Amino acid sequence: AQTVTQSQPEMSVQEAETVTLSCTYDTSESDYYLFWYKQPPSRQMILVIRQEAYKQQNATENRFSVNFQKAAKSFSLKISDSQLGDAAMYFCAYRGNFGNEKLTFGTGTRLTIIP
């Protein structure tokens, strides 16, 4: 079974600064997908960024980028130029390949933006 670990229950960052959220996972699969989702107080789970394990290049989406280290089973999220609207719970999630398509989530990191 796959596991996802987020070791930072809470993080805070000054507005306009950069913050990195950590995520590690455990799997025996070679082909899989990793995601970061954001859940603001409105509770809607919103996709932030995704990474396919077969791609070596790290994914980027505007101010959001990941550092994917497949051998270390690490998948961190970097948020640049933090904005007040980035305040939310951030969940790291793992999806396996065909036949194992459920998402396995970590326990989340609550990100606070300090004005």
Place this chain on the structure above:
Amino acid sequence: DAGVTQSPTHLIKTRGQQVTLRCSPKSGHDTVSWYQQALGQGPQFIFQYYEEEERQRGNFPDRFSGHQFPNYSSELNVNALLLGDSALYLCASSLASGTRGQETQYFGPGTRLLVL
């Protein structure tokens, strides 16, 4: 482009009752997954439906059952409610596996269930 919708938004039930939650997938999606999110926790996978069949199931008792209709919408049913079933229930839709680049699950706003 309509996103994932869920109904109702909130629900209050008493122990022992039964509840049905509904989900309509994002336009063009054919697969629906259900998750339970207890307060302060990450979502836990309940099951996934594709072509009106349960394709994968998480570690939830048989009190949790589901259904998918020909239009791809889905229902989650919970029988004999327990206090511990109080949670946010999230529905997510996606395209069937085998389509590279289409594996992302998109979530609805959730249904908050309170069992008294």
